[in-house]
Amino acid sequence: MNDKEISSAVVKRLPRYYRYLGELMEKDVVRISSKELSEKMKVTASQIRQDLNNFGGFGQQGYGYNVEYLYTEIGKILGLDRHYKVIIVGAGNLGQALANYTDFEKRGFRVVGIFDVNPRLIGMTIRGIEVRIVDELETFVKENGVDIAALTLPKTKAPQIGSDLVKWGVRAIWNFAPTDLNLPDDVIVENVHLAESLMRVSYNLRNRERELEQEQVLAGMEEK
């Protein structure tokens, strides 16, 4: 079992496979071939087979893949059969939105604590979870064994609190603050940079304009 490292390109695609398979299950589809799935998902059948074969042979020649089985297996690969304790640090709008997102619970992510620096928010409860002051973070994390910390706080505070959390035993950071965290290599960091995402939209809109300008220049040259 020479566990070759799975490329992050593959890992990025797994949740999307999982989502499509879940939808197929809801429609009571029992089996699907890589070809059919590739048409739905707008990727190549070859890529689907390659991706899946990183983890094992889930299909059967001449038949395809059993939807429910493949769904379950990808779920296991993604660790969705596990339970993870999550805290949210920063109880602003975004933190509250995450805390209220009940879908996470279904996938095994349980929010066990919400923290904020702002004393005005302390004592407020979100889905039954009381908002605590950040001063209690250290004790809480050490006593409860937190797996994942979502950082939904200002960029000025994120790097320090991120480092502290890791020091206290948090294994993964889901970072929404618009800054990079400098953490040891064995810490898992997943960034969600909304501002950067919106800038890509903006780039593409601007690019569309540039293309149109270009076309007009070319049209003008034809007239000459």
Added chain:
Amino acid sequence: MNDKEISSAVVKRLPRYYRYLGELMEKDVVRISSKELSEKMKVTASQIRQDLNNFGGFGQQGYGYNVEYLYTEIGKILGLDRHYKVIIVGAGNLGQALANYTDFEKRGFRVVGIFDVNPRLIGMTIRGIEVRIVDELETFVKENGVDIAALTLPKTKAPQIGSDLVKWGVRAIWNFAPTDLNLPDDVIVENVHLAESLMRVSYNLRNRERELEQEQVLAGMEEK
């Protein structure tokens, strides 16, 4: 001017350059070489130079790059010197979080409308913007010329409303609903799939466990 297509890998990195240059400006750094920047950003100097040269020669041999100039130029490339009208469709927690995120305004993204299906939310205002009923979407979009629509609504409603918005003139969709939108190729779609992001965290946590198990197996074999 043979405008070769810029790869999406490059476009993904641009906002990060922009962010680092902004931070350097705040620290009154006047010039920086690709080497210095590469060390800060943990990428190769070669990649920085390649990326920038897709858009033009912004540096100077023997000197490096002028921080403020490069910042401004990347801003233009990203279209941040433009103004875009944004609507938010879905005034739940996430929609409200986006509406309250004042940083977007600074970058030229102006929220001009917020919509929801839920009549209970109608009339409520967020940062001075009244929440409207979705029935008014068509008229509003046609009259106001919306550039970007953020979809923060349930996955069941997202595809239909997305298609409608495009039909009514919206040019880009910032999609937070956990579903794919099937839209014409000339429509810009940027997906923010939080559930998928969290699953990648989960994958990596689970993978860390698997690695540890593997090490123990190997350690056990040595003992024999």
Added chain:
DNA sequence: TAGATTGTTAATCGATTAACAATC
């Protein structure tokens, strides 16, 4: 002028796609 660093070409690496033998 000498040193530094870019812009750019060439080499390498990795990811995607194509092809097909294995097999259900």
Added chain:
DNA sequence: TAGATTGTTAATCGATTAACAATC
């Protein structure tokens, strides 16, 4: 058995890194 479709190897494509001549 014949047809379908996987698992996997080989070919292609694209992105990253290295190298260096151009030049400030």
